[in-house]
Amino acid sequence: MSAQAGTAPRPRISLDSRLRATALSEWIKFRSIRSGPLNLLLTAAIVLLGAWLLDAQTRSGWATMPPGARASFDPIGTTFNGIQLAQLFVGALGVMTVTGEYTSGLIRGTFLATPQRAQVLAMKALVFTVVVWAWCTALSFPAFFLGQSILSSPAKHVGIGAPGALTAVFGAGLYLTCVGLLGVFIGVVVRRTPAALSALFGLVAVLPFAVNLLPSTLGSQVGEYLPSNAGEQAWHLLPGGAYMLGPWSGLSVLIAYVAVAALAAFALIRRRDA
């Protein structure tokens, strides 16, 4: 080939092709490291095991429970309580999807292939959302049925058709997905794994505890609007303690936090790479 100047205009590549190319690249990256599938497996294991253990414990201790506790017992909330632990793993997965690239320096290669950084972040988040939501919703159903079958009479239990039950099962999947996404965006803002993990876990696990230390009414007023406390209502059948938010309003609060984190992430993604 003669070395004629290559200044002829390049053929236009449709937006659809470009987005699909980026999404495909992100999917390949997600599925090709061990930590991705491993984290998802652990999440499933924790939720299922949690359902089994917690409900079995409740079932065996049902007779000795005080009547007040029995009345306020939430069969779905208890079944899904393993989510409190599982959210750490989904959150870590979200964080590492981003910080793994910054730590290894791979992010430079990613931006060389796709200089449009907002597009990269959007597709990364999209692939993550689709995969995690599908997985977590899929595992919520077996967890629900497993738990309710263990909570056999006289323990309080519900069927899938009961009012609020289906909402709660979908709510579990949505909650985990949101926590994971929070991890993704915090990862973009912080860029270092230990700091991002600490920030996410601090927000999701520690802050509720800290707020609880405040005198009663103030504690619950603030605590109600913390991301995890609010979002958790999504997979509870009965409102938790003093919290008044219902499942959908609670989830909306969590989604608002995710949106704020997303805004920060998109604003900051153009910074010089670490």
Add this chain to the structure above:
Amino acid sequence: MDERAGATIEAQSLKKVYGNTTAVDGIDFQIKPGRVTGFLGPNGAGKSTTMRMILGLDLPTSGTVTVNGRGYQGQVWPLHEVGALLDARAVHPGRSAYNHLLSLAAANGIARKRVDEVLEQVGLTSVAHKRAGGFSLGMSQRLGIAGALLGDPGALLFDEPVNGLDPEGILWIRTLMRTLATEGRTVLVSSHLMSEMALTADHLLVIGRGRMLADMPLSELIARNSGERVEVRSADPQRMAADLRAAGAQVTLEPDGTLGVLGLGSKQIGELSYERGHVLHQLRDVTASLEEAYFRLTGESVEYRAPIPVAA
């Protein structure tokens, strides 16, 4: 449209300031296709910064840099036009070489079989499905080169490509770069290895403290910046030196009796010795080297200098 036809990389008044430091101070250059352009300069001179700006990883403080008349930032699927090896270790250690390249290829709509092709071209087919974290430095370099070649681009940028390669690998990369240039592509290589640069590059850009010190063909750089001299050893160095000085040459006398002569060719020195009755032991033209030319040119601009150790 054949995008392998070379691309011109052009910078105009390119400037980059970080806080108080001016990393790149208003440089201009045009890197043309069909030849290997070497990028030389001391550590901290601004080579990496310039390369990053060409690739859109950093934004210039002022001035422009374009590939084929377009800035990198807005490019769609740029790997088809520009391939780069910046940092061989910039891979996720848990990912296989194959999947690493596959994710890059997918991002720019490059066919899957191209991944197999480049893996074969760099000789990594046998370890394609092994974790990149377990690769030696040489293997990582080759993986990085494979990534640069994926899109069959018209312009290629290499930052220290021979780092970690064994002699066979060094010969291979040198041949590869020359072949790419012969095919009409634009090749920019940044390296410290003088001997390699002298064998590979056709044209040189020398940068020091953010400023362009030289932008010319290799041969011209050497000719302009190194001293051609003749080394003479004779039976009576003192008398020889006096005679040569009388003939108008500059003579330096080394402790071991060797004379370094500037200004007279070996033919003239030989004839003069015969006329004056000197016994010659050695008459040698010292060929100019790139290393010498480089040190002369950049002597003032070295940022980080360690004292050269002297044997006790």
Add this chain to the structure above:
Amino acid sequence: MSHTMAALSTGSAGHAPPTAYRRARAALAAEWIKLRSLRSMLVTPLLAVIVSIGLANLVCFNWVKKWPHLDAAHKAGFVPLDTNLNFVIIGAIFLGVLGALVVTNEYGHGLIRTTLAATPQRGLVLAAKAVVLGLVAFMVSAVICFTAFFTGQAQLSGGHLPHVSLGDPGVLGHVLGAVCYMTAVGLIGLFGAVLVRSAAAAISVVFALLFVLPALVSGLPDDIAKRDIVPYLPTNLGGSLYLSHPHHAVGVASTPIAVLATAAWVVVLGVAAAFTLRGHDA
């Protein structure tokens, strides 16, 4: 330059191999320099101090503000020491993360190879890290706990709420218990990180162990597992140490048992870490 070369050539070749004491001192010095020269290692204790003391004061402040509006039952149930020291669970997290960072910072960039090249005895390296971190954690915890105590109680007494002073029976013991607990958590973080090796896993484990696990099991009805296992989780042991009225719902170990059990956590993890370090390639 020539004199430096001369010094090198005759240098230490004539000395006897270093004694165990000198080796230990060298290892300790190396670990201390590594710790104080990384920004993340300085930021973490700083955050611990700010967050812990801030939280303790915030809580006390709010109690003072709300006091007039509280009913008699709440006022009767108010425990000044416990309210003041409740922050310890959160403060301990920072120290756990610090402990994990001491280890994972080395694995990240292959620094572990340099460290082991300088000190091939891996047990010594681990011990040196543990000693340096332990001392730092102890001092930081002491600063945090005593400052939080004094400032918190000052607020309570200023607001005419029930309050205690260091001289009251048992109070000093509880504050010291808080310091020891936080130090122990720092060491648990360090040894845990050696066991799991990755930074992400180490930090997840620290948070899971200290936060999520207690929250999960606290809602369970009373039974064997709850009586025999739950009280010995680190956070509950801590509670037994520094709270004068720990929650009976999660089980309470007596003070001597709590001290022993906490020490056991640290020692068992430490031994496991030592064995792991020997077995692994760097």
